[in-house]
Amino acid sequence: MGRYILRNRDRPELKGFVKGATSAASGAIAGAALILGQGSIFDLPTAIIGAVSLAILWRFKIPEPLLLTAAAIAGVFLYAG
Incomplete structure (x- = not known):
């Protein structure tokens, strides 16, 4: 499938398909x-x-796992015990 896409990437039909699939x-x-x-x-x-x-994600583009870890730690401090 990848070879087909690379070979036909300039075809309008394939470009339309990719745009539609990306939107979906x-x-x-x-x-x-x-x-x-x-x-x-x-x-x-x-x-x-x-x-x-x-x-933070919008402004600084930090890795999501790092942000997830920080948010989880904040949740532990806010809701533990």
Whole structure:
């Protein structure tokens, strides 16, 4: 399949297919993020963690696993015991 795409990458039909598939994948990811956010942001501290995480990713482009670890540690301190 990869060879076919490379060989025909300049064809308008293939470009249209790739644009449509990319749009569909972006929509699916955004929908999943919305559903996950609705289930996990339920009070002020989690809303703050979510907003700060989004701002950090948008502005600084740090690796997601690092941000996830920091948010998990914040959650432990906020909700433990």
